[in-house]
Amino acid sequence: MITRDELKKNRLFREFSGQELDMVRIVVDEGIYDDGRLIIKEGGPGERLYLIDAGKCSVTTQISGAGTEEIKLLGEGDFFGEMSLIEAAPVSATVYARGRCRLLWIDRKAFDRLIAEDMPVANKLLKAIILTLCERARDTTAKIEGYYKMSQF
């Protein structure tokens, strides 16, 4: 089973107590992904929240007429896949393993149960996701400024 320390490394669980981490540990699975392996595909169903325990993952998107572009590189302590679980919508980007990486994941059923079971724990988890989405929105909006300027040349 995943240890408390392994979970605590992830930004989602930094504020969790030992007891709260134990509630999460029992629903987390793990796997090793080799370099270049597809983890989730844009447009596909989102069934898991992935936590990066070790290694890096490349978040890419399809640009019409131009192919695949990397929009973000995620590393240890980051997570992805949460938007599809929240919205019950298709995955918004394709994610590959960049180098060998170890991922932990929580599937949709376990995620929903975790959110429903204990409100203070759920609120901590939701707040951590909110703060990360704030950061991603700031980052994406700043990139738009940069890309806009480049598109003017």
Added chain:
Amino acid sequence: MEDRIKILAECELFKTLPPEALEMVAARCYEGEAEAGEALVVEGKPADGLYVIVEGNVDYIKKVDEKRGLVLFRWRPGDVLGLDPVMDGKEHYVTAVAATPVKFLRILPKDLWAVCAADPLYEHRLFGQTLLIQSSGLRQTTLRLREFLAKIIK
């Protein structure tokens, strides 16, 4: 007061709150108006509250140089602006300008947090709706990002 509750009950962020929580929010709201062209929030300024658009439209603008801004999308009645800076306590990263005369309700960050602190259920519902709003906003922003990437690459 009843008008405010009705507006809040139809707003994406607050619509899942129970009636007693809607009353708490409504009691803490300020009503405001803006002329077309007037900025409600300004990029780089500290979080000063949530704005619920009651009437009119508001443009979400990212500054690209000293004089120009890029309209990323448009908020309409029922939409909420200023959510991320209230959540993370950082400055606004876009400017919101009234595209038409606008009426809005404004809730100060401390008042929103007071409602959250009153009951874990209120906090839970607000966080759940916040995530839905953020997620949808991020998808739209990513689409705009792709458009510019496509322009550069071509």
